[in-house]
Amino acid sequence: MSDPNVSAVEQYRNNFLREVEENVDEGQWVKMCMQCGVCAGSCPLGEHWEHSPQKLFMMIRAGKREAVLSTNSMWMCTSCYNCVVRCPRQLPITQIMHGLAAYAHRLGLAPKMQPTRDFSIQFWENCTRTGRVNELRLTIGLYFRDGLVAGFKKGWSMRNVAFGLLKAKRLNPFELFKGHECKDRKGIQAMLKKANEIDARKKRPTT
């Protein structure tokens, strides 16, 4: 029972809706969806989603656990809140999408190289290390996410922007080595550690 996927499924058996309600932020709203389709039709990125929010809610209720947690759909949400303001039942759809994405990530089921997820992880690791965002390292990390050749190609295509930033003193090449830190790096990290503990206590499926 050490695999969180196995233990999660064990607890809920075939009741994926209950699993979502208890583990996903705002998941208790999923059952309120009346399948009108306004969210799907209002989403500016709608046609690029494999499953619209409306469809995801129905899939959750139909118990399609694997399909829901492994899709990249909820990672497509840009938080424009169009669906939230138009939803006739006032479901916090944006928040549910982020909640689903976070839950899929916690269980390790999220698509590995999905750009939004990848960026979120890189950004989080980058800024929590020193308490400050190291933009140079973050950029390089994103350039090289698809491999060495792709990274150099991307870097080359952006060279004029980089020189411009250098000239304007908006880009410091020495950031690559150590980078600046916040005043109390240890304090920030202790705080984050504590927050993670509280979060884990709240979200870990109770057995």
Next chain:
Amino acid sequence: MTAPIPTSQTILVVGGGISGLTVALEAAECGKQVILVEKLPTLGGRTALLYRYFPKLCHPVCGLEINLRRLKGNRNVRVLTMAEVVSITGTRGDYTATLRISPRHVTAQCTACGDCAKAVSAEIPNPYNYGLNQMKAAYLPHAMAYPQRYVVDPSIVGTPDGEKARAACKVGAIDLDMKEEIIELKVGAVAWATGWQPYDAAKIQPYGYDRFANVVTSVEFERMCDPHGPTGGKILRPFDGEPATNIAFIQCAGSRDENHLRHCSRICCMASLKQTQYVREAYGEGGKSTIYYIDIRAIDRFEDFYRKVLQDPTVRFVKSKVARIAQDDKTGGLILHGVDTEGYHRYEAPHDLVVLAVGMEPSVKGADIPAEVIADSSGFLEGSSGGGIFGAGCASGALDVNRSVQQATATALRAIQVVNKAAAAEVAR
């Protein structure tokens, strides 16, 4: 032993639509004294503005005429038109109602000959066609108007047009000096039957009712299909006046929506199903109706009508609440965007005319009723703390004509019980 209380055995009915008429007639035919108050110059309310009833597709003229005949034959009902209730004070069995009566500027001498309308040149938007056309400023509201008496609009009083109207009247029925009156009535019970109004469709921003000419409401479409309506019964695109043959009906336009009306308006599914049959009547197989819906709520015996429309090859059903409407500015054509729930297919559907099946909201919301009443979160009247004021018809909830009449009959019984109890207390004294 009940303490004797001063009382009046009269029942006040506020609103002269089908519900108010029903309360008034049922109570009057039981021998009770009734005062029927109507804000507009005519009785009939929104029922008189319907082309046909569902599910039998008969004409409202028929049912209204029966009720008006009952009214004319009953001495117990006193009708006050152009009268509004300003306040109701007091307790069950002993209310004082204050009424404001606006000047009609036409006396009972009027023979409804129409000479004044011919003489007048000023025109005003016609509220009986939801402002879709203009009417003369001296007018008879509509063919079914009761009383059959003309009205001179206050906008022409004191103008040469007003004088022309007065001069044209052969029986001297026009009195331009008529003033507003305030009167007080003692009544025992009140039936509040102020009915409904269509939800303001312009508030549903993505549907563009305020921006796109070819987006109309279901009540406007109803007038359009009526031979007495602004288009003489022709279904035309307001953008260019061309016949509209490819018509979309959008259900739950405002209803079942926490951002607009949180209740289900109950009538709109059947109204749209009915209106698809107007399209069939106008074009035969050449017309196309598409109903965009969340669920079709054709309950009870209406299910048969729904099944009949389902068989109609000119009517298509799309299970989806339309997300937004876009307009082709050159042609006025409309494109409906959305995703359907049966298969989650994204669509961009072109239509000539879009009919928004707008929801019902109470004409006077609970908080605006000048008496101590209890209303629900949509403003529909549930009753009064004192127990002598009752909601009747659509003032009490979203109802169709048939159910309004049932509900109003029940209300008449409640009102009769109140005045009977008051009468008994008087006798005991």
